Amino acid sequence: MLSFLNSALPIxxxxxxxxxxxxxxxxxxxxxxxxxxxxxxxVVFSGLxxxxxxxxxVTFFAGGLEYSLLSDVRLFRAQPSPAELxxxxxxxxxxLASFAWAYSSFRGNAPLRKxxxxxxxxxxxxxxxxxxxxxxxxFIVIRTVWNIQAPESYGDEYLLYQNLPLFLQQLANHLGxxxxxxxxxxxxxxxxxxxxxxVFIFGWLAAEFLTIAIFSVGSRTGLMMALMTFAITYHLxxxxxxxxxxxxxxxxxxxxxxxxxxxxxIAADGSVEADATLLASSNEFExxxxxxxxxRQLKAADETSDIFPGFYFSDVANLIPxxxxxxxxxxxxxxxxxxxxxxxxxxxxxxxxxxxPESIVGLGWFDLIWRGLLVGWAFAYIYRRFVTGTNSxxxxxxxxxxxxxxxxxxxxxxxxxxxxxxxxxxxxxxAAKLASRFVTWVLKPPPSTAxxxxxxxxxx
Numbered sequence: 001m002l003s004f005l006n007s008a009l010p011i012x013x014x015x016x017x018x019x020x021x022x023x024x025x026x027x028x029x030x031x032x033x034x035x036x037x038x039x040x041x042x043v044v045f046s047g048l049x050x051x052x053x054x055x056x057x058v059t060f061f062a063g064g065l066e067y068s069l070l071s072d073v074r075l076f077r078a079q080p081s082p083a084e085l086x087x088x089x090x091x092x093x094x095x096l097a098s099f100a101w102a103y104s105s106f107r108g109n110a111p112l113r114k115x116x117x118x119x120x121x122x123x124x125x126x127x128x129x130x131x132x133x134x135x136x137x138x139f140i141v142i143r144t145v146w147n148i149q150a151p152e153s154y155g156d157e158y159l160l161y162q163n164l165p166l167f168l169q170q171l172a173n174h175l176g177x178x179x180x181x182x183x184x185x186x187x188x189x190x191x192x193x194x195x196x197x198x199v200f201i202f203g204w205l206a207a208e209f210l211t212i213a214i215f216s217v218g219s220r221t222g223l224m225m226a227l228m229t230f231a232i233t234y235h236l237x238x239x240x241x242x243x244x245x246x247x248x249x250x251x252x253x254x255x256x257x258x259x260x261x262x263x264x265x266i267a268a269d270g271s272v273e274a275d276a277t278l279l280a281s282s283n284e285f286e287x288x289x290x291x292x293x294x295x296r297q298l299k300a301a302d303e304t305s306d307i308f309p310g311f312y313f314s315d316v317a318n319l320i321p322x323x324x325x326x327x328x329x330x331x332x333x334x335x336x337x338x339x340x341x342x343x344x345x346x347x348x349x350x351x352x353x354x355x356x357p358e359s360i361v362g363l364g365w366f367d368l369i370w371r372g373l374l375v376g377w378a379f380a381y382i383y384r385r386f387v388t389g390t391n392s393x394x395x396x397x398x399x400x401x402x403x404x405x406x407x408x409x410x411x412x413x414x415x416x417x418x419x420x421x422x423x424x425x426x427x428x429x430x431a432a433k434l435a436s437r438f439v440t441w442v443l444k445p446p447p448s449t450a451x452x453x454x455x456x457x458x459x460x
Contacts, residue, residue, distance in 0.1 A: 008065060045099070098371070098373050101373070106376065127435045181429075220261065316415070
């Protein structure tokens, strides 16, 4: 036991420092506001960073400081020593420290009180439902016209539209995100009218679970997004949940996320050992950690210089359609998979990449600091705007979207949310708002009828 602790101590130190830093961050917010709102975007993001930092260590410790066949294949093959992994864990700590300082500093004293926003009308809910169904219809038509077969595995889902013309590939990608946005808006609108639509809400969630049970686990994003949208909106507008309840629900959501991933791995690999367990198997958090370790080794071998410094402009380039650019866009996840694991990429496999490897490819700890500071400032600004804004349904929905998808700024790349916010969120919101106004204008009674209805009570 003492030998194990002595070997694990180099990793345990940054991990415990990360946990302590998270506690200090929450305490700082509590000192400013008198309480900690666990659904606040900065609190959610810092908590997710801590989870991404802690779980790879837990998995490594559970394996006896070794990686097994069930671990991420890159880590299993490399079998790195604790000393080789320590720098990665300190990178997590440094990024969290940068984010926490920037967020708590720019956020200031801004407690989140119960917002007062008007309940969305049945008309808007119907428009959102029609929009969602229209997007689903688009994918049905595309699959029918181009004879695209249903994917046989999770990896095949990423290969579905690769043979389509570039414009249709782009459209399918954006409509996939727009579909999520529409679902988020619809769930938020239904929950704001909870007493009226609670049967529909629970029916929707039950259908999500039933779909997974029947067709096996594919992407977990839709289910987790619907659950988080319902839980946060219910907490803020229907009934306040205590910190203990929110903590238990968060743990249950994390457990569900990992169990679904574990089930998907078992379904994809029939040769998985019978004694496979949740902690002893590769998961989202270990995979992201493996990205960082692998990229660090590749950079040391001078195999990543081909995208430096051009990759700094990759997320900015995503704001411009490929057809208008004189060069091919760089997607770091695709570049990593296709360059170093082409066979895996050809089967639909890919890597989420992550801000830690993104920084390693760049200037290392310097990148970690400025990226953490910038994201901390951006999330603090969004939070303050929501707290002090007019609190319309659209403002709340955008804040909710940032809160739920903030993990992408750590899991994928620093600026990944910017193009999605512009093309896939604000576009959907604007279209729904204009459609709602148009329907209101069409259904508006003529002026003469309106005057008659006003005069009728007096004539009585």
